Amino acid sequence: MDHQKTAIHGFRVLVLVACATPALWLVWAWFNAGLGANPAEAVVHFTGRFGLALLLATIALGPAFRLSGWVGFMVARRQLGLWAFFWLVAHALAWMGLDQYWDWPWIWQDLWGLEYIRYGLAGLVLLVPLALTSFRAAQQALGRSRWQWLHRLVYLSAALGVVHFWILTRADYRDVVIYGAVLAALAAFRLGCAVVDRR
């Protein structure tokens, strides 16, 4: 029993370190010219890619639990999901502040004028109710089945993120295809489980 607790605790610490360290590195690199010729772009790209990767990792914890039976994966799910949200909010703020330089008329124009921005923003906005209801009290207030239904929106949010990334890609689609394939595999696994469970 103690061994089990230690393993879960260790996994949670691992998630914390994995999700927080890149933020410290990014801040350090920003102030030490470590981000190359276009640091604003580097921050926007890194936060977006890492945030989307964490969102996919959060989704993957369900299948990981199902396949391994190890409860630690489920215990860390809220924590990882909130980190994904944190990184994707940072991504949006980096775009507004570092890339657009808080030029509100321009931000506004791009929000309505550019398709990829709309998809990205929609994906992020969808995560807001998920983040707000990620706590136990909200889960109990909603009831298990409504809460689960709501939190399936994470697939839609990740899909919007992949579309956002796809539209922005120039010629070399390798990276975005990997993100898309991982999401497709996770969604297929989830659907497969639903079919099996119904029998």
Added chain:
Amino acid sequence: GALDEAPGSGLSTDEPLTSLDDITSYNNFYELGTRKRDPSDWAHQLQTDPWTLSIEGEVNKPGEFDLSDVIRPDELEQRIYRLRCVEAWSMVIPWVGFELRKLLERHEPTDRAKYVVFESIHDPDNLRGQRRGIIDWPYREGLRMDEAMHPLTLLAVGLYGKPMPNQNGAPIRLVVPWKYGFKSIKSIVRIRLQEERPVSAWEAMSPEEYGFYANVNPHVDHPRWSQARERRIGEPGRRETLMFNGYEEEVAHLYEGMDLEKHF
């Protein structure tokens, strides 16, 4: 040498230069990889010595020439140009080179020469980017004859007074400062004059995004992003993009009467 002693030019801008470090570490040169850092990381894969340039098609004096026969030291100038990438970033680069028209005139274009086609090196054995079919290799670009003969149009062989770094398109590349950067084809091995309008590499891949003319134009957005503003590398924030990248006075007459929304 000829490169660091090349005289300045009245066609240069006096804007502050982008640093050599930024110019040589933030590149689009898909032959060496698609990330901005790839071309500098893999620059050694580009073999530039010996280098043969083929000049062919509608010219009275075609042939294959060693690079040293193409470059005339007394024709070299330093030209400080703005470079505006289609991805909405820009730099100010002190090129060393000579006017393309001088080379073309030496080879005597015929009356049928209406367009100039350029082709980059094709060497998939050495260039890692060319082992993937991201672009239909080799990279191709083209200019209308009057664009090619414009005094701003440069064949650059160096920058910052030194031979052209591999990642910037050694040993010889085109620089057309009023057009998006992808028109300024790197590492040229073939120049062909012809009557028909060519299709450039990006245009072949995505004609609704990359037109043949590709003139810098803040009023015509790329279908996926805005071209109204740009990030000047090394500078915080964004600045407004200028018509023809600020070379309107020099080149606007080339496009008189043309609908630039249609011929983008």
